[in-house]
Amino acid sequence: MATVIQAYRFALDPTPRQRRALASHCGAARYAYNGGLELVTTRLSQRRAGEDVQVPWSLFELQRQWNLTKQQVAPWWAENSKEAYKSGLDGLARALKNWADSRAGRRKGRRVGFPNTKRKGRCRDACRFTTGAIKVLPDRTHVQLPRIGVLKTHESTRKLARRLEQGTARILAATISRTANRWFVSFTVEVQRNLPTGNRKTTVVGVDVGIRHLAVLSTGAVIPNPHALERSLRKLGHVNRELHRRRPQSRRRNLTRHRLARVHARAANLRRDALHNLTTTLATQHGAIVVEHLNLAGMLRNRRLARALSDAGLAELRRQLGYKTVWYGSRLVVADPFYPSSKTCSGCGWVKAKLTLAERTFTCEVCGRQLDRDLNAAHNLAKLAQHVARSGRETQNARGAGCKSQLAGRVAMKREAGSPYGHETGTAAPARDGCYHPPQTSGEGW
Numbered sequence: 001m002a003t004v005i006q007a008y009r010f011a012l013d014p015t016p017r018q019r020r021a022l023a024s025h026c027g028a029a030r031y032a033y034n035g036g037l038e039l040v041t042t043r044l045s046q047r048r049a050g051e052d053v054q055v056p057w058s059l060f061e062l063q064r065q066w067n068l069t070k071q072q073v074a075p076w077w078a079e080n081s082k083e084a085y086k087s088g089l090d091g092l093a094r095a096l097k098n099w100a101d102s103r104a105g106r107r108k109g110r111r112v113g114f115p116n117t118k119r120k121g122r123c124r125d126a127c128r129f130t131t132g133a134i135k136v137l138p139d140r141t142h143v144q145l146p147r148i149g150v151l152k153t154h155e156s157t158r159k160l161a162r163r164l165e166q167g168t169a170r171i172l173a174a175t176i177s178r179t180a181n182r183w184f185v186s187f188t189v190e191v192q193r194n195l196p197t198g199n200r201k202t203t204v205v206g207v208d209v210g211i212r213h214l215a216v217l218s219t220g221a222v223i224p225n226p227h228a229l230e231r232s233l234r235k236l237g238h239v240n241r242e243l244h245r246r247r248p249q250s251r252r253r254n255l256t257r258h259r260l261a262r263v264h265a266r267a268a269n270l271r272r273d274a275l276h277n278l279t280t281t282l283a284t285q286h287g288a289i290v291v292e293h294l295n296l297a298g299m300l301r302n303r304r305l306a307r308a309l310s311d312a313g314l315a316e317l318r319r320q321l322g323y324k325t326v327w328y329g330s331r332l333v334v335a336d337p338f339y340p341s342s343k344t345c346s347g348c349g350w351v352k353a354k355l356t357l358a359e360r361t362f363t364c365e366v367c368g369r370q371l372d373r374d375l376n377a378a379h380n381l382a383k384l385a386q387h388v389a390r391s392g393r394e395t396q397n398a399r400g401a402g403c404k405s406q407l408a409g410r411v412a413m414k415r416e417a418g419s420p421y422g423h424e425t426g427t428a429a430p431a432r433d434g435c436y437h438p439p440q441t442s443g444e445g446w
């Protein structure tokens with residue numbers, strides 16, 4: 001038995017009054033965040049001017065300052081749970097720490113900027129509760145939150161309720177959030193799970209995520225996009241054009257804006273669901289799964305819709321495989337960042353100098369091999385996996401004792417792209433000559 005942090009997310013069916021309460025709590029979190037940020041920036045500039053002032057930096061200090069001033073700046077504070085303000089200030093404390101760490105070189109990845117003011121309608125509406133009456137009611141159709149009260153869930157909570165009744169789960173926190181016009185509650189739960197040490201499968205499969213189809217496997221299987229998703233993507237284009245025809249700040253533009261948000265949310269849901277089905281099948285039916293390395297920097301640079309969708313798909317695939325391979329005892333291998341999986345010929349190893357996204361078929365100039373671009377990439381990834389599987393020691397993955405404590409220590413960051421919720425279990429580095437060298441690092445995040 002190992003302790004795993006998992007999230008259970010349910011759509012809500014709030015009453016109009018509850019909708020207002022949910023929005024009010026998210027607004028309160030944003031207000032506290034902005035207020036705290038203003039105080040921090042003022043104090044920072046005072047200190048730069050040579051004054052001897054304290055800059056509140058930690059959650060504790062920010063909360064203390066909030067409690068001192070809330071009566072003046074927000075006399076309505078009692079309308080919301082105190083958790084709402086704490087949630088906003090917690091977000092601010094984290095943002096400040098990330099900025100300070102990034103500046104001091106204590107943080108990996110891209111440079112983190114100084115926190116920005118959150119704007120209503122522009123930022124994510126969310127608020128986190130960590131104490132108080134957070135319950136999943138035994139009827140499995142209601143949840144209870146502090147101050148907001150009993151909310152009806154849109155879907156059954158049985159999966160979480162069963163675990164809570166069996167005593168194999170403990171709720172750590174609940175986060176309410178809004179996507180388009182729908183409210184959700186996500187429970188951060190500490191779950192006791194049986195983590196197998198292997199699944200006795202020897203098959204290795206390479207996966208390449210695409211846009212035309214959901215994914216292509218090295219077995220030759222092409223997993224198509226669900227029809228509903230294809231329709232949604234076409235609709236996305238229509239509604240986008242409609243939005244651009246609307247006069248700025250008009251009522252109809254606002255209506256279209258909301259409609260577009262709903263279409264986006266639906267497409268994302270359909271895609272996520274299809275990916276969940278795929279990753280569960282992969283993690284339970286194969287011994288090892290190889291995916292491409294995710295170029296996060298490139299992902300943020302390119303704003304084209306197709307590229308963004310494919311990157312988001314890959315990020316989500318990796319995130320899901322990260323924890324599912326741990327749950328089901330398979331192995332996840334991530335190709336080296338510079339491994340040209342799309343540009344390499346899966347037959348002879350020749351590397352094409354440049355391959356644009358528009359080129360759908362790969363044609364080898366050396367051996368004349370011609371096949372679908374994504375299938376070629378998937379074949380290359382599987383080859384990489386076979387090599388890793390043969391290389392002995394490196395096949396040991398992060399499912400050992402250390403991994404469990406690492407998982408337990410992680411707070412679920414379920415929907416953040418690029419957060420290593422699970423972890424890849426080996427990085428394989430191929431050489432230019434077409435033969436593969438053993439992995440150099442293992443169990444490293446990116």
Ligand SMILES: [Zn+2]
Pocket residue numbers: 345346347348349350364365366367368369
């Ligand atoms: Zn070739």
